[in-house]
Amino acid sequence: xxxxxxxxxxxxxxxxxxxxxxxxxxxxxxxxxxxxxxxxxxxxxxxxxxxxxxxxxxxxxxxxxxxxxxxxxxxxxxxxxxxxxxxxxxxxxxxxxxxxxxxxxxxxxxxxxxxxxxxxxxxxxxxxxxxxxxxxxxxxxxxxxxxxxxxxxxxxxxxxxxxxxx
Amino acid sequence: xxxxxxxxxxxxxxxxxxxxxxxxxxxxxxxxxxxxxxxxxxxxxxxxxxxxxxxxxxxxxxxxxxxxxxxxxxxxxxxxxxxxxxxxxxxxxxxxxxxxxxxxxxxxxxxxxxxxxxxxxxxxxxxxxxxxxxxxxxxxxxxxxxxxxxxxxxxxxxxxxxxxxx
Numbered sequence: 001x002x003x004x005x006x007x008x009x010x011x012x013x014x015x016x017x018x019x020x021x022x023x024x025x026x027x028x029x030x031x032x033x034x035x036x037x038x039x040x041x042x043x044x045x046x047x048x049x050x051x052x053x054x055x056x057x058x059x060x061x062x063x064x065x066x067x068x069x070x071x072x073x074x075x076x077x078x079x080x081x082x083x084x085x086x087x088x089x090x091x092x093x094x095x096x097x098x099x100x101x102x103x104x105x106x107x108x109x110x111x112x113x114x115x116x117x118x119x120x121x122x123x124x125x126x127x128x129x130x131x132x133x134x135x136x137x138x139x140x141x142x143x144x145x146x147x148x149x150x151x152x153x154x155x156x157x158x159x160x161x162x163x164x165x166x
Numbered sequence: 167x168x169x170x171x172x173x174x175x176x177x178x179x180x181x182x183x184x185x186x187x188x189x190x191x192x193x194x195x196x197x198x199x200x201x202x203x204x205x206x207x208x209x210x211x212x213x214x215x216x217x218x219x220x221x222x223x224x225x226x227x228x229x230x231x232x233x234x235x236x237x238x239x240x241x242x243x244x245x246x247x248x249x250x251x252x253x254x255x256x257x258x259x260x261x262x263x264x265x266x267x268x269x270x271x272x273x274x275x276x277x278x279x280x281x282x283x284x285x286x287x288x289x290x291x292x293x294x295x296x297x298x299x300x301x302x303x304x305x306x307x308x309x310x311x312x313x314x315x316x317x318x319x320x321x322x323x324x325x326x327x328x329x330x331x332x
Binding site: 023024025030033034035037038039040041042043044045047049050055056057058059060061062063064066084086087088089090119121130131139141142143146 | 189190191196199200201203204205206207208209210211213215216221222223224225226227228229230232250252253254255256285287296297305307308309312
């Protein structure tokens with residue numbers, strides 16, 4: 001059995017580019033709207049959910065926090081749709097991903113820590129671990145694909161021991 | 167000039183049914199997902215954004231708080247798409263709406279106060295005031311329609327004085 005250490009690094013748009021979008025107010029300056037009462041940060045995620053009769057699906061997900069280090073035993077992917085997670089408690093969480101495409105090896109995994117103000121949007125097919133909250137029970141708005149076709153493929157790592165650390 | 171008093175009442179799904187969806191964890195019990203680590207509150211908003219070549223558009227909007235009582239001078243509508251607002255600071259805000267359809271009179275307006283855990287999704291064509299944060303500068307995730315056609319109609323109330331109160 002091989003052992004892998006997966007260390008979470010700070011999430012940024014440039015580092016996350018192979019996997020999707022970071023939903024945050026950093027970056028381009030906002031435009032003023034609502035007679036000057038509000039600032040708009042525009043078009044932050046490529047929502048891609050209409051394949052195979054799909055539609056935008058909005059869920060709220062409440063997740064218990066994990067304690068790190070922890071073992072990563074699986075990832076999953078949704079080939080037909082993007083999937084966005086925006087934290088409502090403005091709490092940090094961990095993102096574990098591997099590029100869309102061939103079955104990832106443990107060494108293909110990347111881990112990121114959000115800063116508490118960031119959400120993410122996975123492109124269709126990007127491998128990812130289910131939500132990993134830290135510190136507290138955390139609510140997320142989830143924007144993904146609803147449709148007639150089931151679209152979740154799981155990959156279980158059996159031969160390797162993968163440890164996720166901060 | 168006529169004077170109208172518009173008093174905000176607590177937001178609930180039943181009261182908001184003529185206007186759209188309340189995005190909240192109340193109501194149907196959640197399902198367990200992620201090997202029991204999370205609860206999912208499912209399919210909370212009817213996202214309707216594909217008319218006339220539209221697509222789902224994700225913005226973040228940061229808005230300054232208002233002080234009530236305040237004067238309501240206008241509402242707007244988007245005939246081609248729904249528009250959802252989910253507060254990221256988990257702070258209460260005020261929703262001012264009138265039913266889709268004919269030009270509303272001041273007496274057609276309704277006002278609701280959210281409980282800090284609720285978002286809203288306006289159906290296409292529902293008249294609404296721009297975001298009305300209270301208490302603090304507040305960030306919102308906005309999920310609406312992007313498309314080649316401009317889709318915002320404003321209605322300015324000129325002959326009436328409308329006062330919004332808690």
